[in-house]
Amino acid sequence: MSTEENILLAARKVFLQKGFMSARMQEIADEAGINKALLHYYFRTKEKLFEQIFSDAFQLIKQSFTGSLLNSLTFSEFLRAFVHAYLHLLDQMPYLPQFILQELNRDSSRIITLFEQQKVPMSAIKKLIATEVENGEIIAIKPEHLIVNIISLIVFPFVARPIIKTFIFNQNIEDYSRFNEGRGEEIVQFILRAIRIPKNMI
Amino acid sequence: MSTEENILLAARKVFLQKGFMSARMQEIADEAGINKALLHYYFRTKEKLFEQIFSDAFQLIKQSFTGSLLNSLTFSEFLRAFVHAYLHLLDQMPYLPQFILQELNRDSSRIITLFEQQKVPMSAIKKLIATEVENGEIIAIKPEHLIVNIISLIVFPFVARPIIKTFIFNQNIEDYSRFNEGRGEEIVQFILRAIRIPKNMI
DNA sequence: GTCTATATTAGGATAGAC
DNA sequence: GTCTATCCTAATATAGAC
Known part of the structure; x- marks a missing residue:
């Protein structure tokens, strides 16, 4: 090396x-x-070294979006692929979200550069959701809210890890890792239930 | 002053x-x-000054929990009270979550002290959820997941504000603030849909 | 390319006058 | 209690030998 x-x-x-x-x-x-x-x-300089690390790190996140979108025709296909791809990444790099968020809050001008360099396919995801709402496949929900909800449920537990470990699991490592194992399906099912059309409305 | x-x-x-x-x-x-x-x-010292600010800040968050729990008999009462109390606080102090999370990740030993000083009534909330599950009021869900989901949906958008503003709203301030206005009810309804018992199961 | 030794600066902390 | 001036250390950065 x-x-x-x-x-x-x-x-x-x-x-x-x-x-x-x-x-x-x-x-x-x-x-x-x-x-x-x-x-x-x-x-x-430290700044230049950091720059390299930061943009590489953000790119990894972006790939979770683009990769999951690529082979998904329906929203639920995308959802499942995305949740698991993202969680798989965070499993290997648990500090990634806190790192990105901390640095974006520290230097707010960085977000502009980032936006121009890294094209996250957000409008494609919005469109996918909007179409399913129109077709009556899922409940009426604003795509922006749904996207934020999905990302929140995936990412937040990693950012808040110390708090969750302590205040919710009393530092019990086994309970906590069981929680993490089931987390992916839990998120998928939670979201699917929240957006499904009630059966008795037919 | x-x-x-x-x-x-x-x-x-x-x-x-x-x-x-x-x-x-x-x-x-x-x-x-x-x-x-x-x-x-x-x-x-800087450290001592910081200590004061930090524990005061965490106490504000704790009060959102205790306050909302106080006058709630059912889970949905608690949910609505908690979401709005927490969002009201974050409206006034949008940097609060990022601050707390950043410092807990920086100095992991702090979480122990914090846990001993600030008793967040987590077991009471767990019990409230578990009881409603037993009584068939809401779907079978582990209290830990539901609690994490609620907090994620409330807090994460504040931590990720720069990203959301830019990548989801293209820096359009009006769209973004409309999003924030509707956020509270959106969260409540999203969660209630996700945990309700399907009607056609009766 | 890699090292040791040194320069430079920023920033927390203190001394001492008032 | 409040200020000015100064100390001290930690940390980035560079010079120069090998």
Whole structure:
């Protein structure tokens, strides 16, 4: 593995856990098994190194959207694919959401650049939902609310992990990991129930 | 207004927006219209000043739980009261959730202290849900999932505000604020639909 | 390319006058 | 209690040898 890849791997680990402000160049150097000066040799500044990590991280999230949309004809197909793709990603990178949200709140100008670079297929998803509402497949709901609801149910538990672990599960690790295992289907079913047309209306 | 209150007000504003690491004592002093030395005279260290702000902030959240539980006999009463109480609080303090979550992720040991000091009535809420499930008032759902779902739907949009504003509303402020106005009832109805017993099962 | 040693600066904290 | 001036340390960044 090249030194540059090595640094990027170490930087990703440290930045994701600590965020830009709390991350230390020294810690990244240690993690990569090199020294500080070499970090600067490869990436000049902390800011530039961070930039790389941040946009890579956001791209991973974007791929959950595009990938799930690709092979889905109906909304429920998309929903199931998306929930599981996203949860699979977060399983491997649990710090990802907090990292992204923290940095976007810290530097609000970054969101503009991000929006221009990373085209998330939001309007396609909106259209998919709107069509199913028109066809009477699902209840009348504004696509924006439904999209926000889906993402909230998936992502929030990762951002609030310490609180949930402590205040809801009293630090009981087993209960908590059981909760996580069932979470994907729970979300899918919860949403499907919330948007289905009541049977006795026919 | 006393100098001490003045400082606390300024500190709250700066800490909530910036978080501990990005907050600057200088900025707090400016905001309070005094100088840095006086901050240290009143609160010795940045850490101690922060401590005060943080526990006050968490207490506000706790009160949304306890307050809503107080006068609710059924789950749907609690749900409606809680959603609106919490949203009312976040309307006034939109940075509150990101602040709390960021700090709990930064310093994981803090959660222990917090748990011992601030008794959130979680078991009472769990019991309320479990009872309604037993009585066949709502569908079979694990209380932990339902509680997490409720909080996710309320809180996440505030944490992800920049992303939602940009990627879902294309920076259109009017669309975004219309979304926020309808959000409370949307959440309540979404959850009630997801947990109701289907009519044709009777 | 990689290291050691050093410069620079930002920012929290303190001393001491009033 | 409030200020100005100063200290001190941590952390980013660079110079220069190998």
